[in-house]
Amino acid sequence: MQSVNPCSSLVNMLDTRNTLLLSVPLLVLSVSAFVEELDDTFLKTKGDDDIWLIEFYAPWCTVCEQLDPVWHQIGSELKSLGSPVNVGKTDAMESKDLTKEFKVRNLPTIIMLKKDVKYNYSGPKTKDGIMEFADRVSGPLVRHLGSVQLFHHVKSRHDVMIVYVGATSPLKGNFTSIAELLIVHTFFFSASRDVLPKEVSLPSLPAVVIFKDGTYFTFNEERDGDLQSWINRERFPNYSQIDGYTLYAMGESGKLVVLALGEEKSLSAESLRYKSLVEKVSTDYKEVYSRTFYFGFMKGSEYIDGLVMGELSVPTFIVVNLSNDGFFLPPGAVQTERHLLDFLNGVLDGSIQGQGGNSIDLRAQRLFYNIKVTLKVTFIKSPVYCCFLISLPLLVVGVLIHLCRKKLPASANEDDGALLAPSLRRRRKLTDKKSD
Ligand SMILES: *[C@@H]1O[C@H](CO)[C@@H](O)[C@H](O)[C@H]1NC(C)=O
Ligand SMILES: *[C@@H]1O[C@H](CO)[C@@H](O)[C@H](O)[C@H]1NC(C)=O
Numbered sequence: 109m110q111s112v113n114p115c116s117s118l119v120n121m122l123d124t125r126n127t128l129l130l131s132v133p134l135l136v137l138s139v140s141a142f143v144e145e146l147d148d149t150f151l152k153t154k155g156d157d158d159i160w161l162i163e164f165y166a167p168w169c170t171v172c173e174q175l176d177p178v179w180h181q182i183g184s185e186l187k188s189l190g191s192p193v194n195v196g197k198t199d200a201m202e203s204k205d206l207t208k209e210f211k212v213r214n215l216p217t218i219i220m221l222k223k224d225v226k227y228n229y230s231g232p233k234t235k236d237g238i239m240e241f242a243d244r245v246s247g248p249l250v251r252h253l254g255s256v257q258l259f260h261h262v263k264s265r266h267d268v269m270i271v272y273v274g275a276t277s278p279l280k281g282n283f284t285s286i287a288e289l290l291i292v293h294t295f296f297f298s299a300s301r302d303v304l305p306k307e308v309s310l311p312s313l314p315a316v317v318i319f320k321d322g323t324y325f326t327f328n329e330e331r332d333g334d335l336q337s338w339i340n341r342e343r344f345p346n347y348s349q350i351d352g353y354t355l356y357a358m359g360e361s362g363k364l365v366v367l368a369l370g371e372e373k374s375l376s377a378e379s380l381r382y383k384s385l386v387e388k389v390s391t392d393y394k395e396v397y398s399r400t401f402y403f404g405f406m407k408g409s410e411y412i413d414g415l416v417m418g419e420l421s422v423p424t425f426i427v428v429n430l431s432n433d434g435f436f437l438p439p440g441a442v443q444t445e446r447h448l449l450d451f452l453n454g455v456l457d458g459s460i461q462g463q464g465g466n467s468i469d470l471r472a473q474r475l476f477y478n479i480k481v482t483l484k485v486t487f488i489k490s491p492v493y494c495c496f497l498i499s500l501p502l503l504v505v506g507v508l509i510h511l512c513r514k515k516l517p518a519s520a521n522e523d524d525g526a527l528l529a530p531s532l533r534r535r536r537k538l539t540d541k542k543s544d
Contacts, residue, residue: 142183274314
């Protein structure tokens with residue numbers, strides 16, 4: 109194709125505009141020995157055993173721009189730690205082949221490539237979160253705990269610890285394949301029987317054991333079904349402080365989540381009371397509820413507001429069904445433990461009506477609700493910035509998508525969501541995922 113079609117001239121226009129807008133920060137940041145700029149030649153030139161952490165970005169994506177300094181810190185820190193992880197970034201608009209190869213849909217997208225296996229990062233875009241991911245995924249799929257000391261050290265640092273106990277076996281093969289899928293979320297360990305505390309009683313070896321909540325659970329195929337679903341279901345602590353990313357990840361567990369919602373910043377006495385109430389019930393009634401519910405405390409209701417499409421007044425209790433974006437609110441005030449138990453039982457026996465859901469209709473409503481909220485928040489923070497950064501590229505990109513839908517199918521997809529706040533995309537993923 110010659111450059112006579114309207115698309116390429118629009119692309120050029122967009123490029124020029126962004127080069128002008130972003131040239132100052134780029135000049136400062138692009139000089140870094142620790143982050144390599146990658147292009148479509150990457151897959152041919154990389155070594156077979158290389159481990160790469162790659163960010164896909166676009167010049168007009170503001171979230172990517174915010175991530176840039178963090179990305180460079182990560183590059184320099186991994187280098188100074190002597191990590192085997194190479195850090196790179198690539199412009200998704202330029203590297204079409206790479207973008208296609210890695211099925212990039214949102215920007216920024218962070219992936220790790222290790223021996224040709226791709227791992228997607230879906231946690232918070234913070235240095236700590238990404239560094240932890242890089243460390244976890246770049247290491248062995250199953251980490252061997254060779255001594256009692258090491259076992260205790262690791263146990264003290266992990267709320268949930270998934271351990272294969274015993275010698276090599278077909279079960280270990282299954283465990284390792286599951287680790288390959290789930291290492292993006294959690295660590296996997298192995299140990300011999302004598303490394304575990306004496307009081308741990310295992311009916312037979314080999315075994316898979318999850319240590320959490322001050323106790324342990326042993327996998328039993330007859331009772332628990334297949335190993336992967338069981339690990340997915342049980343890989344969270346029974347009670348924990350939960351953020352939006354964790355809540356999203358909990359969707360895979362298939363359990364309902366009982367949340368006490370408190371204020372974003374300084375917690376009121378009432379919020380603290382709700383928090384200890386939910387924690388107490390989670391512990392005292394573990395036997396009754398832990399197969400069905402996870403329990404948690406969440407600061408701020410922004411994430412949940414997006415789900416229920418309204419502003420909840422905090423503190424409050426809510427039960428969310430992440431499998432279908434449904435939720436349950438208590439019919440009256442929850443003052444006592446009895447009230448909370450009645451609420452949970454009401455959810456289980458169906459006497460409390462579920463709300464929400466993931467019908468196409470509700471998903472569309474939720475999307476518009478979230479766009480509205482995001483624009484409002486950005487506008488309040490900085491009206492000029494908002495209009496400039498959101499409306500202009502939106503308009504240009506909108507026209508671009510419209511004109512180029514046939515010509516540039518891949519880029520139309522990449523644009524999708526890239527301009528929205530991360531919290532919003534999180535929620536959209538929450539809904540999108542359920543469509544599979
Ligand atoms: C390993 O997984 C396969 C299929 O998922 C299953 O049929 C088999 O029983 C498992 N083996 C063991 C030892 O758990
Ligand atoms: C939660 O959603 C799943 C999937 O739609 C559904 O099967 C299940 O019954 C729901 N649980 C409750 C308590 O509504």
